[in-house]
Structures are given as structure tokens and as C-alpha cells.
Amino acid sequence: MNGHRDGDGQDVGYTLHFYPSPNSLKVIILLNELGIKWQARKVDLAGGEQLSAEFAALNPNRKVPVLQLRSGATIFESGAILEFLAEQHGGFLSAVSEERWLCKQWLYWQMSALGPAAGQAHHFRRFAPERVPYGIRRYTDEVNRLYGVMNEHLGSRKWLANSYSIADMACWPWLVHADWQGQALSEFPALEDWYEAVALRPAVKSALATYPTAEIASEDYAVLLNQTAEGLDNN
Ligand SMILES: N[C@@H](CCC(=O)N[C@@H](CS)C(=O)NCC(=O)O)C(=O)O
Known part of the structure; x- marks a missing residue:
């Protein structure tokens, strides 16, 4: 798929x-910050488009986001996409070794800790077809702990790394719906200041205004549940 063209x-x-x-919002923010040309193609998750053979060719893990390059090659995993673009x-990933690794450690922390825990909190608090108090408590508490970790770190610095970076862009979208995770930003003053500072950036404002984070309606959520290895070759 070479030479992507827009309407003009x-x-x-x-x-x-x-x-x-x-x-996906993480990547949209970075694309906006870098000011580069790109086009958006919304994947119909509720309709199960991610499970199709066409989509599996873009990402064997059948999830968004996927960045497709001019050559047609694709990159999946939002953290890898952020690193690639940076x-x-x-931009937004220092070339200086120590600073680069400070940024990457927070990026990997987001990918391995904040994102998965917040995702599970959304799941158990909002979408699970049955109410599972243990799941709700475990992930609400873990997200609370992780917010505390960020709050402590940000108590003595403005950004997660030495300057505004892909680490901030990776974490920020997960706090847009802190309430979905049972959290109140007002309980984490340094984190709240950081959140507001990122929110004021024009690239972030325009990303959120153009692509407001949407909740999948509960009646459409079924496709996201009970996926197993068996389903991989059904499409
Ligand atoms: N670790 C992956 C997670 C990707 C992911 O879970 N994407 C969700 C949307 S946020 C998805 O595509 N879900 C569709 C499904 O589970 O069927 C990343 O950061 O790119």
C-alpha cells in the first residue's frame, strides 16, 4: 500500500x-506535536473489525493503534509507535543517553503498569458482565497506588522525564477518565498540576477535540469479551 494520498x-x-x-490518543498527540502529515482510519472495534483477516495482517495481536508507513509496513504497540516516531x-525523546532512559523507563512503566491496571479498572468497574468485587478492589487500589507514584515523582519536577516527552504523552490519556478508575485527581496535587500543564498544550487540545475518547456501548462490548486463541483463525 504505497503513496497514501489525501483528498487533495x-x-x-x-x-x-x-x-x-x-x-490511540497517545499517538495522535505525538503526531500533532511533531506537526507531520498523517491520516486517521477509525477501526470499528464494536463491529469486530479488529478480528478480521485484513486487520490481522496489520497487527497479529488484533488491537489498535497500528501505524502504517508509506511503504505499507506496520508497527503495533503504542509504546513502540511513540518511540519510532520520536x-x-x-522530537520528545532526548538523544542524551541518561535522559533518554529516564524517558523510556516511564514509557515502559506506562505500558506495563498504568495502562494495564487502568484498563482492568475500566473493565471491572464499568463493563464486566458480572459484578466482581475482588476485581474492582484490586485494580482500583493498584491504579490509586500508581497515581501516587506519579504524584510523588512529579512533586519535585514538572515532567516525568527531564522535559516534556513521549512518557508524558503515554501517561496523560489514561488520566482523562480518572473517574472511570475510581480516582479523583484532586487527591494528587502534583499529578493534577502536571495533568493541567499537558492539557494546555495545543497539540493535546486538538487531539482530544478531534478524537474525544469514546466509550464502547455496553451492548457492543460483547465482541471484546471471551476472545480466545481459537477465535484467531475464525475470521
Ligand atoms: N498494549 C497495546 C494495547 C492495545 C489495546 O488494548 N487496544 C484496544 C483499544 S484501547 C483494542 O484494540 N481492543 C480491541 C479488542 O480487544 O478486541 C498498545 O498499547 O498498543
Whole structure:
């Protein structure tokens, strides 16, 4: 799939296969911050488009976001996409080794801790077809702990790394719906200041205004449940 063009025939460079949820919003923010040309293609998650053979060819894990390059090659996992774009376009990931790793450790912390725990909190608090108090408590508490970790770190610095970076862009979208995770930002003053500082950035404002994070309606949520290995070759 070479030479992506928009309606005016301009080369748009990248295509982002996305859904308006935190993992895609991270990448949209970075694309906006870098000011590069890209086009958005919304994937119909509720309709199960991610499970199709066509989509599996883009991402064997059948999730968004996926960044498609001009060559047609694709990159999945939002953290890898952020690193790729930051490296390719020389922004928001320091070239200085120590600073680079400070940024990457918070990026990996988001990918391995904040994102999965917040996702499970959303699941057990809002979507689970049955009420599971243990699941609700476990993930609400863990997200609370992780907010505390960020709050402590941000008590003595403005950004997660030395300057505004892909680490901030990775974490911020997960706090947009802190209430879905049973959290109140007002209980974490340094985190709240950081949240407001990121929210004021024009690239972030425009990402959120153009792609407001959407909740999948509970009647459409069924497709996201009970996926097993057996289902992988059903499509
Ligand atoms: N670790 C992955 C997570 C991707 C992910 O879970 N995407 C969700 C939307 S936020 C998805 O595509 N869900 C569809 C499904 O589970 O069928 C990343 O950060 O890219």
C-alpha cells in the first residue's frame, strides 16, 4: 500500500488505524506535536473489525493503534509507535543517553503498569458482565497506588522525564477518565498540576477535540469479551 494520498492528492505519510481510546490518543498527540502529515482510519472495534483477516495482517495481536508507513509496513504497540516516531522525527525523546532512559523507563512503566491496571479498572468497574468485587478492589487500589507514584515523582519536577516527552504523552490519556478508575485527581496535587500543564498544550487540545475518547456501548462490548486463541483463525 504505497503513496497514501489525501483528498487533495497530497502525500499524507502515515496512516494511523485507531479507535478514540487512550492507547490511540497517545499517538495522535505525538503526531500533532511533531506537526507531520498523517491520516486517521477509525477501526470499528464494536463491529469486530479488529478480528478480521485484513486487520490481522496489520497487527497479529488484533488491537489498535497500528501505524502504517508509506511503504505499507506496520508497527503495533503504542509504546513502540511513540518511540519510532520520536526517533524518526527527532522530537520528545532526548538523544542524551541518561535522559533518554529516564524517558523510556516511564514509557515502559506506562505500558506495563498504568495502562494495564487502568484498563482492568475500566473493565471491572464499568463493563464486566458480572459484578466482581475482588476485581474492582484490586485494580482500583493498584491504579490509586500508581497515581501516587506519579504524584510523588512529579512533586519535585514538572515532567516525568527531564522535559516534556513521549512518557508524558503515554501517561496523560489514561488520566482523562480518572473517574472511570475510581480516582479523583484532586487527591494528587502534583499529578493534577502536571495533568493541567499537558492539557494546555495545543497539540493535546486538538487531539482530544478531534478524537474525544469514546466509550464502547455496553451492548457492543460483547465482541471484546471471551476472545480466545481459537477465535484467531475464525475470521
Ligand atoms: N498494549 C497495546 C494495547 C492495545 C489495546 O488494548 N487496544 C484496544 C483499544 S484501547 C483494542 O484494540 N481492543 C480491541 C479488542 O480487544 O478486541 C498498545 O498499547 O498498543
